[in-house]
Amino acid sequence: MADEFEEFYKNLEEPELTADEKELLTQMPEIGELGESRRKFLGHAAAGGLGLFALQLLAQEQVLARMQTAEGALFAPVAEENVVAVRLQINGVEKSLNLDSRVSLLDALRERMALTGTKKGCDQGQCGACTVIVDGRRVLACLTLTASCEGKKVTTVEGLAQNDELHPMQAAFIKHDGFQCGYCTPGQLCSAVALLEEAKNGEASHATANLRTKARNLKLSGDEIRERMSGNICRCGAYPGIVAAIQEVHSGRETAQTWRFVSDEEIAALNTEEKADEIV
C-alpha cells in the first residue's frame, strides 16, 4: 500500500505555490523542516486550490506525524491479532487472505482488495449501503466476519456488469434516475439484483397477502418492492426511481424514461428570457 502512495506522489509534477503560500511557508518555520513528501502533499493540495486549508491540514498532520512510531510510515501500523487464513471467491476471482479475525467482509473488500464500490454507511446493519451477494443471497458485509466466508462466493457491485455491459438493473437505475448522490446505490443494486431471484423462487415478504399458497415467478406490486427493499435506506430519497427501475427489470415491461437532459436550444432560450427580464 505504501509503495502505491510513493508511486503516486513521484508521478506528480512539482506544484507551483502562490506568492501568499510561499510567504506563509516562510512564516511557519516548522513547515520548513518537513520532508520531501510532505511538501509535495502541501503543494498537491495547493494546486487543487486549497492553499490555506492545506496549511491547516499540514499543521494537524505535523502533530500526527510526531505520534507515528515508524519513520516515514504513511499510517501508524496496527498490530494484527488472531490472524485467520481465508480463501474465498470475489466476483469470480479466487482470493487468499490472512487477516485479523475482527475484519468485516466490508473492510476486507474495501481496504484489502481495493473494491471500494461497496460502501460503508452505518457499519452496524441499519442502512444497507454495504449489501453484497454471498452464495446467491444478499447480506450485509458490515456484519459479516471475513473469517466466516471460507469457500464462499461473493458478488459486489463491481461484479454485476459483464465486461463493458451494464447489468440490466444498473442500466435501469440510470434510466429511471434511481439515485442522486449515489452512495447507497451499490447496496441498492446488489439488493435489487438478489430480489429478482427471490421473486422468481416465490419467496414471500411482509407484504405478501397469502403465505399459505406458494407460487413461483411472483409478479411484485409497488408495495411488495418497497417492502422487499426496506433494508436499503436512501438519504437522498430517490425511492420512486429505484422502485421504477426494479419494476421495469422485474416485469420485463419497458416504461418511459421520465427525465431528459435540457437541449442547447432550450438553454439558449432560457438565457434570452433572462435577458428580457433584465431589460424589464
Place this chain on the structure above:
Amino acid sequence: MKSFKYTRSTDAASAVQTVSANKGAKFLAGGTNLIDLMKEYVERPNELVDITRLNLAQINSVKGGVSIGALAKNTDTANHPLVRQNYPLLSQAILAGASAQLRNMATNGGNLMQRTRCQYFYDVAMPCNKREPGTGCGALEGLNRIHAIFGYSDKCVATYPGDMANALYALDARVKIRSANGQERTIPVQDFHRLPENNPEKDNNLQHGELIVAIELPKNNFANKSYYLKVRDRASYAFALVSVATALDVNKNQIKQARIVLGSVAHKPWRSLEAENILIGRPATDETFQQAAQMAMKDAKPLAHNAYKVELGKRAIVLALQKAMSGGTA
C-alpha cells in the same frame, strides 16, 4: 472491537465443549446482533466458535409436528412449505422482522438469542444492569418510550425485541438444547426467556455453553386463523413498539382455543391466559375481542413515556384477532 480467537467448528459436540470450557467464549451463527454489539463494545468475547457449518439447518416433518433446525436461516424458515402451510403465523412473524439482508443471515437459534434494543444497553457510557450488573438502570427514570409495561423490575425495564419468539410461544414451540455433558434437553419456549428480576444480565435460561439445536412445533388447528400484527415507528425495517401474535381455533363461530402473545412489552414474550380464557367458548365477535383486549392490558404498569402502549396494545389485539378470523392474510 476487542480481539478474539476465531475457530470454525465442524461438530456440535466439540463446539459445545469449546464454549463451555471458556467463560469468555460465544457461539457465532448469523452474527447480525452479536457482531453489532461487539462493535459497540457491549459484547466482548475473547473467543468465537463459528457454528454455521454444523449440520443443524434442516426443516423436517417429524412425528407430531415440524422440527426446525437452529441454524436454518430466518429466510429459509419463513419460506419453507411446511412452515408456510402449517404455521403461517411463524412465517409472518419472521417476515415482519429486520430486512431481507438480515433475514438471509440470521438463524433461528440466533433469533431467540438476540438481545434487547434498549438504548441504555447499547450505550456503554450509560448505566445498565443488563450490560454491567450493579451500575443501575438508565431507562427506569430516563427515556423509556420503547420499554416494558409488564413484568419489569427496578433493576431493568428492557424488552425482548424479537418477533419470531412471540409466534413460537403462540404455537407452543419447544426449544431443543444440547448441553456440555452431551445430553439434550427441551425447554418450552415460554420458559426460554425470563423476567429481569434481580439479574437482568441473564436474558434466558440457557447455561453457558449450551447450544440450541432445534425448535419443535407441535401440530395444531391454528393455521386457518392466525395473524401476526407488528406496530412500529415506520412501516418496515424497525423494531416493534407493540406486536401481537394471535391464533384461533374456531368451530361454527365458537372459539375453541385461542392464543394472544404480545411482543415488545416485557423482558420476554408476554402471553395473556386471562384474555385467552375470555375468548374460549364465546362467539368470535368484535365485542368478545374488545373484552379480551381489555383483560390482556388490565395489569399493565406503564413507565413515564410508554403509557401509549396500553391503548395501542388493546387496539392491536382487536385488529389482530379480526385479521386472524378473516384468514390471516395481510
